[in-house]
Amino acid sequence: MKPVDEYFFNQKEPYQSIMLYVRSVILTTLPEVEEKYSYRIPFYNIGKKPMIYLNILKGKDYVDVAFVQGILFERRFPVLKDDNKRKQVRSIQLRTIEDLDHENFVELLHEASNSLSKSKKAWFI
Template identity: 70%
Template sequence: MIVKPVDHYFLSQKEPYQSIMLYVRSVILNTLPEVVERYSYKIPFYNIDKKPLLYLNILKGTDYVDVAFVQGVLLENDFPILKYNHNRKQVRSIPLKTLEDLDQEQFVELLIAAAHQVKQSKRPWFI
């Protein structure tokens, strides 16, 4: 059996990160059937129309899963759960230390809004 790099990434994470990432992944894939899961820059990316929508990461020196939206700056007013950290110009993210930190209903709304935003944009990295 061949394990895809993105699956290997998830399975090599320590708990609670592994459970959080697998849960977030399932919500993404169930909410946005058109999304394409890719492994690039050594982390899982989720693309729509070949443009990056979001990625999952554990930033060095942190104790949470970073659910990072590439065009998050355009969504932060409507979705205050998106946080600005690490001086990123356009990326905004949801830090998840536990599964309980994720409001699934709100996350699904955010996924749908972010997908719509990316589909409308001419290019994913605009800043």
């Protein structure tokens, strides 16, 4: 079993179901994305640049769906929040699968992918 699969299957519910659902949406929406296991969490890269990662922050009760260049999209996609005072990363916090607006998320994935494809680097701050 790949490390990223182990990561998902070792999560408690409801986090496991939420993460597997988000993973399926990402992989279906962006077939060019590369799933990696880095820093002990799943990352989704465009080329060699990280675009999004999934995490459960200590002391929090949600799955953190974090966009590396999220600061660029927070006005257009107000679902993105600045959690933990991160400079560039913005994220969607999911407590249930139903918290995810599927159509809005797919649109955000496309926009983030297009933006990252055009940028020279993922971390710009």
